[in-house]
Amino acid sequence: MSVTATHTAPVEPEPTDPGAGRMTRLLEAVRNVAVHAGVPVLLALVIGGIVLAATGANPFAVYGRLATEAFGSPSRINATLAATTPILFTGIAAAFAYRAGAFTVGVEGSFVLGGLTASVIGSQMGGVPGPIAIVVTLAAAVLAGGLVALVPALLRSLWNVDEVVTTLMFNFIVAGLAGWLVQSFFLAPGQANSSTEYVAESAELPPLAPPGQTNVGLIVALLVLVGYFLWMRYTTIGYEFRAVGSAPRFSTAQGLRVRTVIATGLIGAGLIGGLGGGAHALGVVHRYSEGFSASFGFTGIAIALLARFNPIGILVGAILFGALNAAGATVQLFINLPVQLIDILEGTVMIFAVATFVLPRFLTRRRRLQRGGAA
Amino acid sequence: MIDAILASALTLSVPLVFAALGGAIHRQAGVVNIGLEAHMITGAFIGALLSGWTGSWIVGTIAGVVAGAITGGIMSLLITRLHGNEIIVGLGFNIVTFGVIGYLLRSVFGVSGTLQPEGLERLPSLVIPGVADVPVLGAIVSGKDPLFWLAILAVPVLVWLFAHTRWGLRLRATGASEPASASLGLRTAGIRDGAGIIAGALAALGGVALSLGTVGLFNENMTAGRGYVALAAFYFGRSRPLPTALACLLFGFFDALQIRIQTSGGFSADIVSTLPYVAVVVVLAITGIRQYARSSRKIA
Numbered sequence: 001m002s003v004t005a006t007h008t009a010p011v012e013p014e015p016t017d018p019g020a021g022r023m024t025r026l027l028e029a030v031r032n033v034a035v036h037a038g039v040p041v042l043l044a045l046v047i048g049g050i051v052l053a054a055t056g057a058n059p060f061a062v063y064g065r066l067a068t069e070a071f072g073s074p075s076r077i078n079a080t081l082a083a084t085t086p087i088l089f090t091g092i093a094a095a096f097a098y099r100a101g102a103f104t105v106g107v108e109g110s111f112v113l114g115g116l117t118a119s120v121i122g123s124q125m126g127g128v129p130g131p132i133a134i135v136v137t138l139a140a141a142v143l144a145g146g147l148v149a150l151v152p153a154l155l156r157s158l159w160n161v162d163e164v165v166t167t168l169m170f171n172f173i174v175a176g177l178a179g180w181l182v183q184s185f186f187l188a189p190g191q192a193n194s195s196t197e198y199v200a201e202s203a204e205l206p207p208l209a210p211p212g213q214t215n216v217g218l219i220v221a222l223l224v225l226v227g228y229f230l231w232m233r234y235t236t237i238g239y240e241f242r243a244v245g246s247a248p249r250f251s252t253a254q255g256l257r258v259r260t261v262i263a264t265g266l267i268g269a270g271l272i273g274g275l276g277g278g279a280h281a282l283g284v285v286h287r288y289s290e291g292f293s294a295s296f297g298f299t300g301i302a303i304a305l306l307a308r309f310n311p312i313g314i315l316v317g318a319i320l321f322g323a324l325n326a327a328g329a330t331v332q333l334f335i336n337l338p339v340q341l342i343d344i345l346e347g348t349v350m351i352f353a354v355a356t357f358v359l360p361r362f363l364t365r366r367r368r369l370q371r372g373g374a375a
Numbered sequence: 376m377i378d379a380i381l382a383s384a385l386t387l388s389v390p391l392v393f394a395a396l397g398g399a400i401h402r403q404a405g406v407v408n409i410g411l412e413a414h415m416i417t418g419a420f421i422g423a424l425l426s427g428w429t430g431s432w433i434v435g436t437i438a439g440v441v442a443g444a445i446t447g448g449i450m451s452l453l454i455t456r457l458h459g460n461e462i463i464v465g466l467g468f469n470i471v472t473f474g475v476i477g478y479l480l481r482s483v484f485g486v487s488g489t490l491q492p493e494g495l496e497r498l499p500s501l502v503i504p505g506v507a508d509v510p511v512l513g514a515i516v517s518g519k520d521p522l523f524w525l526a527i528l529a530v531p532v533l534v535w536l537f538a539h540t541r542w543g544l545r546l547r548a549t550g551a552s553e554p555a556s557a558s559l560g561l562r563t564a565g566i567r568d569g570a571g572i573i574a575g576a577l578a579a580l581g582g583v584a585l586s587l588g589t590v591g592l593f594n595e596n597m598t599a600g601r602g603y604v605a606l607a608a609f610y611f612g613r614s615r616p617l618p619t620a621l622a623c624l625l626f627g628f629f630d631a632l633q634i635r636i637q638t639s640g641g642f643s644a645d646i647v648s649t650l651p652y653v654a655v656v657v658v659l660a661i662t663g664i665r666q667y668a669r670s671s672r673k674i675a
Contacts, residue, residue, distance in 0.1 A: 051475060051478060055478070055479070055482045055483060056482075057482075103462070105462060105466065151656065152656075155656075155659070155660050155663060158667075159660070159663045159664045159666075159667040160663060160666075160667055161659050161660055161663030161664075162659065162663070164407075164462050165407070165606075165610065165655065165659060166655075166656050166659055166660075168409075168462075168603075168606075169607065169652040169653075169655050169656050170652075170656070172600065172603060172648075172649060172652040173649045173652050173653060173656075175649075176645040176646060176648045176649035176652075177645070177646070177649065178645075179643075179645035180643045180645040180646045183643065183645065184643065295470070298466060298470065301463065301466070302467070305463065336482070337482075338477060338478045338480075338481035338482050340473075340474045340475070340477035340478040340481070341474070341478055342474075343470050343471070343473060343474030343477070344471055344474035344475055344478065346470060346474075347466075347467040347468065347469070347470030347471030347472075347474060348467070348471055349467075350463060350466065350467030350470065351453060351459060351463070351464050351467035351468060351471070352457075352459075353463070354459040354460045354463045354464060355453060355457035355458065355459040355464075356457060356458045356459075
């Protein structure tokens with residue numbers, strides 16, 4: 001049996017009409033994303049609602065409570081934005097690779113190793129001035145994240161080895177490796193559960209509105225998002241990304257640097273994922289411990305797919321999932337609602353984000369006839 | 376010592392073998408099943424629940440398998456009919472399934488993570504008189520549960536099914552080239568759905584082997600990534616039944632060794648746990664490079 005390689009992005013990127021003006025183009029993109037994302041989100045709410053109703057809870061009351069807990073007060077908005085930050089990074093990372101037609105599921109691994117690296121190096125930064133400590137630590141996290149993606153990227157670009165499975169496997173390899181590293185080298189003394197020491201105060205990312213947890217990491221993430229937009233829109237290699245991602249064979253024939261693009265996509269996703277892990281370590285948890293990533297890498301996949309790689313869509317998707325995570329954590333304190341509801345919603349969104357909903361055949365035929373009659 | 380490790384390696388391999396064979400069938404039909412973990416945990420949960428309610432391990436096992444077939448079918452429909460990417464659907468399906476089971480445990484059963492149904496009947500262990508006392512051999516074949524023997528039986532049966540039945544041929548044809556099979560008039564989506572249902576049922580049987588065989592209760596983390604190790608196993612065995620089962624045995628042996636070493640201290644369980652996944656990357660790399668070399672020779 002042959003090993004197949006995934007050559008195309010898991011979903012079509014949102015189409016843009018090159019002839020239209022900038023403003024209408026933007027509106028068109030927003031409309032497309034809303035349509036593509038609206039259906040999965042709605043379906044997820046319906047399925048979550050069924051589970052809620054089946055167990056005797058009132059779905060509308062629960063969803064209302066979730067909304068209040070996510071956006072009801074400045075401190076809740078702060079919590080939502082704090083929860084948005086890590087998945088904004090992983091969402092951009094996933095979109096970056098998918099746009100190039102490289103289908104990574106390994107951002108989770110990059111996030112974890114980036115977080116561990118930042119925690120270990122950050123804890124050695126006592127006495128180093130803040131900006132230097134932060135830059136050095138984050139740079140190390142970025143490198144670590146890229147390192148996780150290196151082997152799958154080389155295998156894929158040089159020999160066409162399916163990157164989906166290798167990146168998935170690397171998540172598990174990194175998880176084991178991280179556990180071993182912490183257990184044997186970086187264990188904080190006197191800790192029952194396996195975690196590293198706290199990072200030095202100088203290496204912590206300052207909060208934006210204390211005492212809330214939203215921190216400078218959000219600004220970094222937004223800058224990366226802008227960078228993603230500029231890369232895709234205005235650079236030569238960004239153009240090649242889009243071409244290779246939507247038509248790999250045609251791009252090969254046209255002499256585009258397909259190998260470079262795919263390797264860049266995979267490694268770039270790793271670098272961004274590593275930065276996300278580093279920012280999460282320095283900004284929120286201040287150390288690495290087991291369960292460092294609450295599947296942020298996988299949530300990032302869902303966000304990238306929902307947004308169809310559109311930067312504004314990524315931001316909106318990240319805030320949506322951030323709101324879910326932040327609200328889910330507190331809602332279970334008030335009403336007796338298991339936090340697993342959030343997983344149900346998230347997984348459903350992920351599934352339906354890649355599903356194609358085809359209109360029943362007779363409807364499409366009638367529409368075609370109508371269109372033909374009008375012309 | 377070697378007796379104990381061998382015996383526990385065999386026991387630990389049983390859930391893997393079922394899940395991996397299910398994955399292999401699905402892979403032969405052309406779909407990489409990332410949802411094995413979800414089907415396993417479903418089988419473990421429903422199996423434990425029904426065995427508890429009825430006090431019969433047979434009912435529990437059958438119910439678990441049926442539940443797995445249903446989840447396998449649903450997941451397959453999402454892939455074949457709604458054209459969802461198999462990897463994303465699989466990952467999402469795992470998240471949803473674990474979410475639903477975790478939610479039910481807390482909201483309906485009022486427990487956090489572990490469910491010990493009263494009256495749960497475990498799988499009986501079959502002691503073979505005469506052989507039981509023979510060293511090594513006794514540890515290998517005596518005192519195993521029925522699913523152990525079913526797992527052993529499943530391998531040759533599957534080899535035969537793949538090679539000599541119409542179902543096997545059509546399945547492999549669909550996996551080898553979907554458009555070609557479709558042009559011959561095969562209902563490829565239906566064949567894939569069938570494979571998905573079987574994959575779900577077999578993985579669920581693996582889950583039953585965990586909850587009713589090994590421990591006798593249900594824990595929401597009891598699969599502990601075995602679905603992904605099974606994925607590794609059928610990649611390792613290139614979806615052929617015997618090599619896949621042998622890969623499971625190898626991973627089961629690592630697992631048993633690691634438990635043994637862990638209790639005596641010294642070696643890292645974390646590193647051992649990564650071995651199956653490293654093996655997959657190596658195997659994929661070797662086959663990929665070989666194939667690449669072959670195809671570039673052909674062009675030259």
